[in-house]
Amino acid sequence: MKFSYNWIQELVSGLDIAPVELMKRITIKTAECEGVEAVGAHFAAAVPARVLTVEPIGGSHNVKAVVDAGPLGERTVVCGAPNCRPGLTTVYIPSGTELEGRRIERRVVSGVESDGMLASAAELGINKDHEGIVVLDGPLPKPDHVIEVDNKSLTHRPDLWGHHGMAREVAAITGLALRDPVDLGRILKGEPVFGVDIEDLRLCPRYSALVVEGVKVGPSPLWLQQRLTAIGLNPINNIVDITNFVMAELAQPMHAFDAAKLTGQTIFVRNAKPGERMAALNGESYDLTPAALVIADAGGPIALAGVIGGMESSIGAATTRIVFESANFHAASVRRTSTRLKLRTDASIRFEKSQDPENTVRGMARAVELLAMVAPGARVVGGLSDRRAGFTPPPPIELPLEWLVRKLGREIAGADVRRILEALQFGVEEARPGVFSVAVPSWRATKDVSIKDDLVEEIGRMEGYATIDPKPPLVPAAPATENPQLHFFRALRRLCAAQGYNEVYNYSFLSEADVERFGLKAEAHVKVANPISVEQGLLRRTLIPGIWKNVEQNSKHFEAFRLFEIGFEIHGKQAQLPEETPHLCAAIYSRAGDAQQFYEAKRLAECLMPGCELRPAEARSYEHPSRAAELLWRGETMGRVFEFHPRHIETGRAVVLDVDLHAMERLTPADRRYRPIRKYPESAFDLSILAARQALVGDIEKQLRQLAGERLESIVFQRQYEGEPLPEGVKSVSYRLTVAAPDHTLSNEEVTAVRDRLIQGMQQLGYELRV
Amino acid sequence: MMEGQLQQLAASTLARIGEAATPEQLESVRVEVLGRKGTLAQISKDMGKIAAEERARVGKLLNAAKNELEGALDRRQSEFEQAALQARLDKEWIDVTLPAPGVRPGSLHPLTQIQQELEDLFISMGVAVLYGPEVETEYNNFDALNIPPDHPARDMQDTFWLSDGHCLRTHTSPVQVRGMARFGPPLLMIAPGRVFRNEEVDPSHEHTFYQLEGMMVDRNVSIANMLYFMKTLLRHIFKRDVTVRLRPGYFPFVEPGFELDIQCLICGGPGCPVCKQSGWVELLPCGLVHPNVLRMGGIDPDEWSGFAFGLGLTRLVMMRYAIDDIRHLQGGDLRFLRQF
Incomplete structure (x- = not known):
């Protein structure tokens, strides 16, 4: 929202703080300002000028004009405007003035020395008219400053969507008096010409209408146009400009209908009927549903309530009789309609903030006053038509001073509380000693201020938060509740990083192409209903596509690397929140890859889950068919280790470890117990088993372990060997086995017995032993 | 007579110890002179043949010669050991500026x-x-x-x-x-x-x-x-x-x-x-x-x-x-x- 400094100054008597300083104070006390900008600075140097003579310049479409520039005397300028004629009063810009970012210099044009220039309304920033030099219709507009306030910080303040509301804040900040631009006496009593029929007073708590005739539609005076242009509104014509001016001043959106184009003498406020359609002022046509509130005449919708007017009943050059609308609509209803039609207008932005129903007649009174200034000859016909819902002002808020002091954390005098609230036009009475009874003004009562906590803000901000000294809170001295997941995740991250893995963060989003590349169906995913792009259409139910992308991209820059992510898989559930499963996904890449990466990934798994094992698994579409394994720990599936299918990796090899961290955390032992250190020496011996090449070493080890029995202390893989003198397709696998007993030193016979049992047992299982 | 023989043996053995180029040569000198069947042992055996009044004096000379030669042998021996150790250490030279192998720690985001x-x-x-x-x-x-x-x-x-x-x-x-x-x-x-x-x-x-x-x-x-x-x-x-x-x-x-x-x-x-x-x-x-x-x-x-x-x-x-x-x-x- 843009605020004109001049406008505020007109409403706050004696305001003389510089615009930049005012902006800072508004930021500290009221709402965040985004900046201040000088507009129309050239008006400081410009003067009204009358064209005295105009001479054509041979061979040029320009003319040589001599103007009477008042205090500057006569000046000669070269002018290209078609409307430059003697007798015209226009605006003269002397040489040396900055205009539209360039400096006007004395120079020779078409062979004539031109000193300064005559400007168009567009060049002066009054409107968009470039057609000719401006025709001055009154005093010269003044230089101004525009303060831009962040709209988000006005979300709760319906009153600050107009200059009068901001002026009230400025008056309270500065201690100056606020001037009310509204004279309710402008609304005369009388029988209304138009009837108003409101179907649902909840959706339209108030509708005021007034008929004006004798209207001559034309441009507004320049001062009004300049004021609208300065704050970013487009001047249209005098009638529309009045409605916009009232909106910008009082935050009350208004509308004007061409009465001649209305059917009947009644304005209906009702829900749209199925199949109704309306052509709006923006040139679009809207199909309406009964959820939309419309303004209608006997013939159908003439406006979308609180959003936009209709094209058919709009003000045109031929309009002579108008109906002014100044109404109040239900915030949520306006917001829903505006959201559904994707149509945010100056009116809807204001109404969705819950405007004050008391404001409609004030807006109308201000419009009538402006009418006299900008549309001479126009006259009000009949009295005000004013329908409204029954209204009970909210009860005053009880504000105990002692409670306020506790909330602020500093002392404050009752007199200061009263002063501040009264400056903001709250009604203040001391109901009992130490307890104020605070009446909320109507423009703050719609939503913004309803409980005593809301008043803490009013007093705190105006007194200044800088006056509050920090105080340590009194809290129980107790250790914080532990978060086991925090420690679990940290240990994992630490370990992965120590093993050479770099942590990445990937998005929670995937595209359909992403999931299809990994053999998943888009339908299986939770979908984003309003994605920014197709890249973000689905929520990931695996981290692998993200990690794959990381591998692909980094393989362009590095020969070898390791990376990991800890993130959440999102699995949709019927009628409840999705299940979010934390996963660890780690990858090892090597451009000159061999089988080593696979065992490195397995080693990481063993570091994380000591004693885990891999079992060959049926490969998924993106997995290397001979290098895919299921990861088991404590008898449960924890995840997978696999190499990407060569189809998925352009050059090199990448192996992935994917672990379900919920499962892993559940199985991670909470506490450990000490096992006494063995007192008696152990004995070790080696065994070499001959097996088929594809026999699993893990199986051989398990069989040995079973056969060895309780005396087995450890079994350590030594090596495997293929080649001469072994026959083709046979490998030798060597283990060192250590045996011991807790209560004595094993005799040679005992050790031999274990060894013999192993040899015989393995032979019975069909293995040969190499002795 | 025996006295002269002893002096000559001591002098020539010291010279041979000094000349020994390898631990093996040194060892052969030790066996030859100080071994159980070595020259000194032989002289010691021959002690019985000399007069009783001479025996104590020659015995002393014999012991002194034996101690002197053993000391010389030990010193020479440790010179050889020292040299061998030095040679091994020299051979074990490494380039400390070579890059260290193995995986570096990764990083946390x-x-x-x-x-x-x-x-x-x-x-x-x-x-x-x-x-x-x-x-x-x-x-x-x-x-x-x-x-x-x-x-x-x-x-x-x-x-x-x-x-x-x-x-x-x-x-x-x-x-x-x-x-x-x-x-x-x-x-x-x-x-x-x-x-x-x-x-x-x-x-x-x-x-x-x-x-x-x-x-x-x-x-x-x-x-x-x-x-x-x-x-x-x-x-x-x-x-x-x-x-x-x-x-x-x-x-x-x-x-x-x-x-x-x-x-x-x-x-x-x-x-x-x-x-x-x-x-x-x-x-x-x-x-x-x-x-x-x-x-x-x-x-x-x-x-x-x-x-x-x-x-x-x-x-x-x-x-x-x-x-x-x-x-x-x-x-x-x-x-x-x-x-x-």
Whole structure:
């Protein structure tokens, strides 16, 4: 929202703080300002000028004009405007003035020395008219400053969507008096010409209408146009400009209908009927549903309530009789309609903030006053038509001073509380000693201020938060509740990083192409209903596509690397929140890859889950068919280790470890117990088993372990060997086995017995032993 | 006669010891002269043949010669050992400037690092760390935080809605709701995590970023208490005292609501490009918890009050490391990540 400094100054008597300083104070006390900008600075140097003579310049479409520039005397300028004629009063810009970012210099044009220039309304920033030099219709507009306030910080303040509301804040900040631009006496009593029929007073708590005739539609005076242009509104014509001016001043959106184009003498406020359609002022046509509130005449919708007017009943050059609308609509209803039609207008932005129903007649009174200034000859016909819902002002808020002091954390005098609230036009009475009874003004009562906590803000901000000294809170001295997941995740991250893995963060989003590349169906995913792009259409139910992308991209820059992510898989559930499963996904890449990466990934798994094992698994579409394994720990599936299918990796090899961290955390032992250190020496011996090449070493080890029995202390893989003198397709696998007993030193016979049992047992299982 | 023989033997043996070029030669000298059947042993045997009165004197000479020769042999022996050791050590020369093999430690993401740092700080202050889901109910994300449907404040947070009717959390504030339900008052908690806004991505905007929500609920919590907590927190984050200011800010779940600014750490107040010449940098939204939020969290606002704040972790990371493009954080590029 843009605020004109001049406008505020007109409403706050004696305001003389510089615009930049005012902006800072508004930021500290009221709402965040985004900046201040000088507009129309050239008006400081410009003067009204009358064209005295105009001479054509041979061979040029320009003319040589001599103007009477008042205090500057006569000046000669070269002018290209078609409307430059003697007798015209226009605006003269002397040489040396900055205009539209360039400096006007004395120079020779078409062979004539031109000193300064005559400007168009567009060049002066009054409107968009470039057609000719401006025709001055009154005093010269003044230089101004525009303060831009962040709209988000006005979300709760319906009153600050107009200059009068901001002026009230400025008056309270500065201690100056606020001037009310509204004279309710402008609304005369009388029988209304138009009837108003409101179907649902909840959706339209108030509708005021007034008929004006004798209207001559034309441009507004320049001062009004300049004021609208300065704050970013487009001047249209005098009638529309009045409605916009009232909106910008009082935050009350208004509308004007061409009465001649209305059917009947009644304005209906009702829900749209199925199949109704309306052509709006923006040139679009809207199909309406009964959820939309419309303004209608006997013939159908003439406006979308609180959003936009209709094209058919709009003000045109031929309009002579108008109906002014100044109404109040239900915030949520306006917001829903505006959201559904994707149509945010100056009116809807204001109404969705819950405007004050008391404001409609004030807006109308201000419009009538402006009418006299900008549309001479126009006259009000009949009295005000004013329908409204029954209204009970909210009860005053009880504000105990002692409670306020506790909330602020500093002392404050009752007199200061009263002063501040009264400056903001709250009604203040001391109901009992130490307890104020605070009446909320109507423009703050719609939503913004309803409980005593809301008043803490009013007093705190105006007194200044800088006056509050920090105080340590009194809290129980107790250790914080532990978060086991925090420690679990940290240990994992630490370990992965120590093993050479770099942590990445990937998005929670995937595209359909992403999931299809990994053999998943888009339908299986939770979908984003309003994605920014197709890249973000689905929520990931695996981290692998993200990690794959990381591998692909980094393989362009590095020969070898390791990376990991800890993130959440999102699995949709019927009628409840999705299940979010934390996963660890780690990858090892090597451009000159061999089988080593696979065992490195397995080693990481063993570091994380000591004693885990891999079992060959049926490969998924993106997995290397001979290098895919299921990861088991404590008898449960924890995840997978696999190499990407060569189809998925352009050059090199990448192996992935994917672990379900919920499962892993559940199985991670909470506490450990000490096992006494063995007192008696152990004995070790080696065994070499001959097996088929594809026999699993893990199986051989398990069989040995079973056969060895309780005396087995450890079994350590030594090596495997293929080649001469072994026959083709046979490998030798060597283990060192250590045996011991807790209560004595094993005799040679005992050790031999274990060894013999192993040899015989393995032979019975069909293995040969190499002795 | 024997005396002369002894002297000659000693002299010639000493010469041979000195001349021995290898430990083997030395050993053969030792065997020849000092061995059990060696020359000295032979002389010793012949002692019986000489006169008794001579025997004591010659015996002494014999012992002296034996000791002298043994000493010489030992010295020579250790010279050989010393030389052998030296030779081995010389041979074991390595180039210490060769690069060390093996895997280097990886790295933690800068967001992880700052999150852990802040978690540790809060834990040291007795604050519980809670995590919440990425997908939230509309109720937890909005309604329970005093943002009813059709409230214009919903525009402040462009929301990703999901096909199942839920949404991606737009802030970590819903963890407040979960925290109140789980623990009740008094409550001192933070909730770091990933949040989402439906925004186009550019160097300073992301649809996915990280926040840290904080909430304290106790008896008689005041703005002064909140200020104290915030200042303490910021002093630890920035490792120095920071000047802060509160100004009004609107967030439906707090009342009053504030924007907390810190005095620009670059210029210290006079204004510079970082603070857009204002001298202040907007850092975090905070406020006293709105009574409606407490009530919806099952906490009686007449008995309890509290404050809440939201820290932008992504923003802190970017400030700390002077990162100029937010997209690096989720870009997965090791050229970036290896710097942390």
